[in-house]
Amino acid sequence: MRALTQLIRHFVAEHAQSEIDEELRLHLDLLTEENLRQHMSWEEAQAHAHKCFGDLEQVREECVKIARRKRPAIIALKWFFGLVFMVGVLVRVFSPEYHLTRVGDILMAVGVLSRLLLYLRLMNPSFGHDDSSPLKLNDSQLSLAAYDQRKRTPVERVIYFK
C-alpha cells in the first residue's frame, strides 16, 4: 500500500512539474516575444524577459511545493473510494447469500458517499484552511498579521516602487 502511494505520488509530482514548466515557459516566451516587438535583439529580449520574471528556479520550486502538497492524498483517496465501490459491486453481483448482498450494498454506498463528500470538500477547499483575512481588523486595532512578512514566500517579497 505504501509502495502504491509512493508510486502515485511520484507520477503526480512528475505531472505537476511538467505542467508548471510548461506554464512558466509560456510566460517567458510571451515576454520574449513582446521584447522582440520592441526591437530588442534575441539575446536582449531573453535577458530582459528573465529579469522581468524574477528567479525562475525559485518560482518553480515554490509552485512544485504547493502543487505537491495536496494532490497525492486526494488522488489516493479517490482511488480508494472507487475501489470500495467496485468491491461492493462485485460482492453484490456474485454473492449467493442475502446477507452478503447487504454488505455489497453498504460498500457501494460507502464508496459513493465518500466520493461525494470528497467532491464537496474539493468544491469548498477553504474548509480546514486558515481562512482569516491577512488584512483583518477588529473594532479597535490593526491586525499585526498584515505586516508579518515572515509568512510570505521569498519571491512574493520582491516589489519595487519607482
Add this chain to the structure above:
Amino acid sequence: MAKVRTDLMQGTLELLILKTLARDSMHGYGIAQRIHQAVDDLLKVEDGSLYPALYRMEERGWIASEWGVSENNRRAKFYRLTRAGRKRLEGERANWERVSQAITRILQTA
C-alpha cells in the same frame, strides 16, 4: 528616481489577482500584463511572483484553472474566479478600504 525595494503587505498580491480575474478568465501572462497596465508602473511586481500566489489561491479554492489555447495558439493554463473567490474579493476589498482609511487617518493626525 532610484528604485526602492520594499515588501508588499501580506494578501495584497492575492487581492490584485482576485480583482484582475473578476472580469474574465486569463492565463498567468495575461494577469501580469493586466496588473502592469492597471498600476501604470507605479508598482512593479515581478511576473514570477504571481505563480506561487496563483497556486496557493487555487489550493484554497478562490480560483480554478483549466488548460486551454492562448491567443497565439499555445497551450495555456487559464485561471478563473470561483464563487468562493468572488466572496473573498468582496471581503478583501472591504478590509483593504478599512486598513487604508485607518492608516491615512493615522498619517494625517500623528
